[in-house]
Every structure is written in C-alpha cells, then in structure tokens.
Amino acid sequence: MAQLQQNAVRNRLLRAMSPDDFALLQPHLQPMATELRQTLIAPNEPVTRLFFPEVAYTSIVSEGSGGRIEVGLIGREGLVGASPVLLDSGTTPYHEFVQHPGEVLGIDAVSFCAAVDHSPTLRRLMLRYLQTKLVQARHTAYVNGAFNMDVRLARWLLMCHDRLDGDEIVVTHEFISLMLGVQRSGATLAVQTLESNGLIKAARGRITVRDRDRLVALADSSYGATEAEYARLIGGV
Known part of the structure; x- marks a missing residue:
C-alpha cells in the first residue's frame, strides 16, 4: 500500500x-x-x-x-x-x-x-x-464561569464549525446539555434562542450554522483566544 x-x-x-x-x-x-x-x-x-x-x-x-x-x-x-x-x-x-x-x-x-x-x-x-x-x-x-448559556453555546458551535467542511453539525440536545453542564431543558432553550435570532437552524440530531458572523459577535471574547494561540504557535486558521 x-x-x-x-x-x-x-x-x-x-x-x-x-x-x-x-x-x-x-x-x-x-x-x-x-x-x-x-x-x-x-x-x-x-x-x-x-x-x-x-x-x-x-x-x-x-x-x-x-x-x-x-x-x-x-x-x-x-x-x-x-x-x-x-x-x-x-x-x-x-x-x-x-x-x-x-x-x-x-x-x-x-x-x-x-x-x-x-x-x-x-x-x-x-x-x-x-x-x-x-x-x-x-x-x-x-x-463556563463568566458567560451565560447562549454565549457558551455560540462558542461551542463555532469550535465545531471550525473542524468541519460544511455548516451542518451532527449533535443532539442531550449532548449539548452535557457540553454546557446544564439540564436538557436549559440546552433546548439556548438552541431555541439562537434559532429564533436566525443564527442557526435546528433539526432533530443536527444544527446548521446560518450566520457565522453573528455567532462570532454573540460569542464575543469567549471565542478566539485558543484559535489565536494556535495560529501564533503552529499556523494560521
């Protein structure tokens, strides 16, 4: 081979x-x-x-x-x-x-x-x-200590999006609740908030990023520090 x-x-x-x-x-x-x-x-x-x-x-x-x-x-x-x-x-x-x-x-x-x-x-x-x-x-x-659930979810979705070629993220509300460290109802509410504002589209078992720029704006300083360090030490995104 x-x-x-x-x-x-x-x-x-x-x-x-x-x-x-x-x-x-x-x-x-x-x-x-x-x-x-x-x-x-x-x-x-x-x-x-x-x-x-x-x-x-x-x-x-x-x-x-x-x-x-x-x-x-x-x-x-x-x-x-x-x-x-x-x-x-x-x-x-x-x-x-x-x-x-x-x-x-x-x-x-x-x-x-x-x-x-x-x-x-x-x-x-x-x-x-x-x-x-x-x-x-x-x-x-x-x-996790400084930001609310909507911001934390925005950051996490951006990190997943960085590691994909397309805009569709395969994920359940159950796993989002694990990621956020909250009850499933809290994760569902955060997803609904981002969807109602047009940032994402949610379907069963998947989330599609619709407006990355606005996700970045919502994430604010929660997103970017790790990515900047990687770019500095290893190479640009």
Whole structure:
C-alpha cells in the first residue's frame, strides 16, 4: 500500500511538520474510519495509540459523581492522546470519544515516542501543541464561569464549525446539555434562542450554522483566544 504523502493529509499538525519530521511518522500512520461515540482514549487506561483526526473531531469529557461535562475538543488541528504520552503520564482521567465521525490517522505510542525522541524540532512542535490545549482548557473554565448559556453555546458551535467542511453539525440536545453542564431543558432553550435570532437552524440530531458572523459577535471574547494561540504557535486558521 502506498504511503501517505504530506501534501495529501488534512491534519494541520502533520502539515505543519518539516518533511523530515513527517517522514519519521509516515511509515506508522494508519488510516482508520471512526464511528459516532467511539472511544479513542479510555479514562485511566494505558494510552497505546494516538490519533491525528483528518475528517472527525473528538470530545474530551470529565466524568464523576456530579455528572459529565465536556472539557476539550480536538479536530484536525490536533492529536488525540498527546498529553498522556508526551508528558509521560501513561494514562488520563478523561474520556475521549468521537463526537463527529470520519477518518483519523492512527499511530502506536511506541513509534510516536521514538520519533519525538529522535527529532528536537518534532518535540518542539508537539510541545507547542500542548500549549494550545492548555489554553483551550483554561479558557473553557473561564467561559463556563463568566458567560451565560447562549454565549457558551455560540462558542461551542463555532469550535465545531471550525473542524468541519460544511455548516451542518451532527449533535443532539442531550449532548449539548452535557457540553454546557446544564439540564436538557436549559440546552433546548439556548438552541431555541439562537434559532429564533436566525443564527442557526435546528433539526432533530443536527444544527446548521446560518450566520457565522453573528455567532462570532454573540460569542464575543469567549471565542478566539485558543484559535489565536494556535495560529501564533503552529499556523494560521
């Protein structure tokens, strides 16, 4: 089977690598189709495989006695499983699963670590990526504490929209309530508010972005900090 070519991949981290660094990973990258809600990283279990999303994105969810809430989102700008492997913790307490199905490029952790250990420039890029993840997590905490549900939903829809080619986001009100950390009725009300203002169109199991510019305006400073950090450290959106 022919090896993947760097100019053909869609993952932005892979495209940002030098040709030499990409060549270190190239023989080990395996295309994989993903399914909705498929677990990629299980909580508190050894991470033996990492995933570069191509056409898919993954939710990072914290689960406990108080319920579940999304604490991160990884699409084709990133690498699923990066933190526990690069930081040598081996496991993570978070559940990382496919929120939007598509295709990822899988790589075993041993081969990935060998490449990172071999190349200082690859390690530098990966550490820069970890910085963007840290900014996303901290900004999410700020947003959850400082903004109302309508703003938080606008931000989340924009983040999903960034990781798609079209305007349609496959999502249920149940998952939106998980993301917002509210009851389903509260999530439904937030969706209805955005729809009544013409920003989105909601149908069963999906939301279509109708006016991105107004979504950005509604999101205000809740959206953009993580994206700006990624552009600064890795490359423009």
